[in-house]
Amino acid sequence: MTAPTDPASDPSAEAASGPGAPETPTAAASSGSSLGRNSIVMAAGTAASRLGGLVRNMMLVAAIGSVGVVADAFDVANKLPNVLFAILAGGMLNAVLVPQIVKAFRAHNAQERVDKLLTISAVGILAITAVLTGGAAWVVMLYTDGWSAEQLALGTVFAYWCIPQLFFYGLYTLLGQVLNAREQFGPFMWAPVANNVVSVLGFAIFLAVFGGAADTGINDLSEWDTPRTILLAGTATLGIVAQALVLLVPLLRSGFRWNFRLGLRGIGLRSAGAVALWTFAAVVLEQAGVLYLTRVAAEAGAASTATESFAGNASYTQALLIYLLPHSLVTVSIATALFTGISKAAQEGDTDRVRDDLSLGLRTIGVFTVFATAALVVLAGPATAFIVPTAGAEGTALIAPVLVALSFGLVPLGGMALMKWVYYAYEDGRSVFWITVPSTVALVAGLVAAQLWLEPQYWVVAAGGAYALSNWITVLLRTGGLKRKLGGRLDGGRIFVLHVKTLLAAAVAGGAGWGVYQLVGGFDVLSFGQGWVLTMLSGLWVTAACGLVMLVVYVLLLRLLRVRELDRLLGPVLARLRR
Numbered sequence: 119m120t121a122p123t124d125p126a127s128d129p130s131a132e133a134a135s136g137p138g139a140p141e142t143p144t145a146a147a148s149s150g151s152s153l154g155r156n157s158i159v160m161a162a163g164t165a166a167s168r169l170g171g172l173v174r175n176m177m178l179v180a181a182i183g184s185v186g187v188v189a190d191a192f193d194v195a196n197k198l199p200n201v202l203f204a205i206l207a208g209g210m211l212n213a214v215l216v217p218q219i220v221k222a223f224r225a226h227n228a229q230e231r232v233d234k235l236l237t238i239s240a241v242g243i244l245a246i247t248a249v250l251t252g253g254a255a256w257v258v259m260l261y262t263d264g265w266s267a268e269q270l271a272l273g274t275v276f277a278y279w280c281i282p283q284l285f286f287y288g289l290y291t292l293l294g295q296v297l298n299a300r301e302q303f304g305p306f307m308w309a310p311v312a313n314n315v316v317s318v319l320g321f322a323i324f325l326a327v328f329g330g331a332a333d334t335g336i337n338d339l340s341e342w343d344t345p346r347t348i349l350l351a352g353t354a355t356l357g358i359v360a361q362a363l364v365l366l367v368p369l370l371r372s373g374f375r376w377n378f379r380l381g382l383r384g385i386g387l388r389s390a391g392a393v394a395l396w397t398f399a400a401v402v403l404e405q406a407g408v409l410y411l412t413r414v415a416a417e418a419g420a421a422s423t424a425t426e427s428f429a430g431n432a433s434y435t436q437a438l439l440i441y442l443l444p445h446s447l448v449t450v451s452i453a454t455a456l457f458t459g460i461s462k463a464a465q466e467g468d469t470d471r472v473r474d475d476l477s478l479g480l481r482t483i484g485v486f487t488v489f490a491t492a493a494l495v496v497l498a499g500p501a502t503a504f505i506v507p508t509a510g511a512e513g514t515a516l517i518a519p520v521l522v523a524l525s526f527g528l529v530p531l532g533g534m535a536l537m538k539w540v541y542y543a544y545e546d547g548r549s550v551f552w553i554t555v556p557s558t559v560a561l562v563a564g565l566v567a568a569q570l571w572l573e574p575q576y577w578v579v580a581a582g583g584a585y586a587l588s589n590w591i592t593v594l595l596r597t598g599g600l601k602r603k604l605g606g607r608l609d610g611g612r613i614f615v616l617h618v619k620t621l622l623a624a625a626v627a628g629g630a631g632w633g634v635y636q637l638v639g640g641f642d643v644l645s646f647g648q649g650w651v652l653t654m655l656s657g658l659w660v661t662a663a664c665g666l667v668m669l670v671v672y673v674l675l676l677r678l679l680r681v682r683e684l685d686r687l688l689g690p691v692l693a694r695l696r697r
Contacts, residue, residue: 170314183331195276243288264420279351320353396547504657511646527586
């Protein structure tokens with residue numbers, strides 16, 4: 119399962135190196151250099167947007183908390199446009215639009231084809247958004263279980279204001295793919311900064327006018343009148359509006375004009391129809407698993423008592439946010455920088471180039487994600503305190519175990535995202551669908567087992583573990599499918615050896631980090647109850663001290679093990695620091 123639009127996950131596309139003859143050493147170096155440069159540009163934008171996103175999230179948690187009926191109601195409502203976008207548009211846009219835009223810009227009637235592609239997509243998403251907004255009450259009921267009538271009513275009102283985000287997520291994706299196809303990589307990654315600025319200002323006004331989660335009456339649903347509800351949910355939606363519309367600026371400056379043109383003829387969708395249908399089916403199946411997970415988390419949160427709170431939807435979302443940070447900061451940037459090159463090579467029948475770029479991406483991503491997994495497992499507590507200091511001791515204690523469970527799925531998440539785009543480069547939606555079946559079954563089976571054998575307070579932690587398991591099943595099945603598709607070879611030896619070396623280095627680094635963490639006092643050293651600033655600072659210094667020890671040990675061991683992919687990952691950063 120991937121998280122919705124990443125840029126939310128479910129996520130994006132783009133280029134590293136041009137297609138051509140089988141890669142020579144010189145060409146490979148050029149490819150690696152291009153990958154590094156493009157990845158750094160996008161990673162910088164993603165880092166800025168994620169940093170702003172952390173501030174935005176901190177303000178949101180300060181306003182409504184990470185535990186309780188209001189936090190869960192808003193979490194479900196604000197999650198719906200992401201989930202619906204993945205179901206109704208995101209999958210088909212990633213599978214169909216990106217390859218078709220690449221083809222369109224190389225056609226003799228490029229402007230007409232791009233205009234029609236954008237117009238048809240935008241009109242379709244707008245119509246879907248209108249229908250789903252009108253049916254907000256039914257959608258909220260579908261995604262929840264065990265809620266009171268009052269909580270359902272609040273969640274529905276939130277949903278009326280949040281579901282319109284669906285259209286602007288679609289617009290953001292459409293405009294971003296045009297920019298990427300024109301090799302303007304930065305704006306798509308920097309646009310979420312606009313969302314964060316708007317949201318931080320709006321949530322700050324909410325805190326100033328209505329107070330926040332520290333107020334004892336935050337979960338008194340009778341206090342949630344129209345102005346309070348509109349300000350919170352309206353702020354979230356206005357941020358997505360800004361994120362989409364800001365992309366018009368670089369597009370217009372570059373000379374691109376989008377003319378409203380309806381029509382299907384001559385835009386290449388006939389050949390993509392089967393891909394779209396299989397992709398739609400795969401995304402629906404995938405999100406059916408997410409729906410069940412959301413219902414289980416909703417029921418777990420509703421089982422909280424007056425004396426004990428259980429992790430629910432809001433706690434799971436906070437853990438997921440932290441879990442996705444490494445993926446969105448580095449993995450998506452690398453995969454995005456490779457995708458257009460892979461797509462072009464696939465269209466030209468250059469299997470060797472596809473295999474080489476895929477191997478390069480998997481090995482480079484692996485160097486990072488293996489370390490990130492060890493860091494999140496060891497430092498889940500202080501990292502949560504640093505990133506979500508407004509959650510408090512209770513919220514942090516509920517979020518951290520979920521984060522640990524999710525973290526074991528971080529390594530396959532990076533690989534399966536890049537592999538999925540390779541399938542789409544070959545316009546193969548059928549394989550993506552059939553691989554989704556066992557992974558979704560594994561997720562749901564894990565959730566059912568948790569409900570049968572565990573108490574409700576453990577359900578959301580089990581959900582994180584089931585999510586991680588489904589990622590491993592997905593990446594293993596996609597590996598087998600791509601091996602057959604790429605002529606029986608996938609450079610598996612080099613990829614496997616790389617991951618063995620990084621796993622060994624990460625295990626030693628993790629042990630060193632855990633030792634330092636226990637030496638400084640562990641969870642008890644975090645300054646809960648003394649204000650969120652001190653909580654954040656205590657989380658920062660513990661995370662930084664232990665993380666630095668882990669990083670130094672990891673890098674030294676990779677040097678000793680002669681992991682050259684480390685240079686490809688760190689080279690552009692070090693070069694910029696030298697300059």
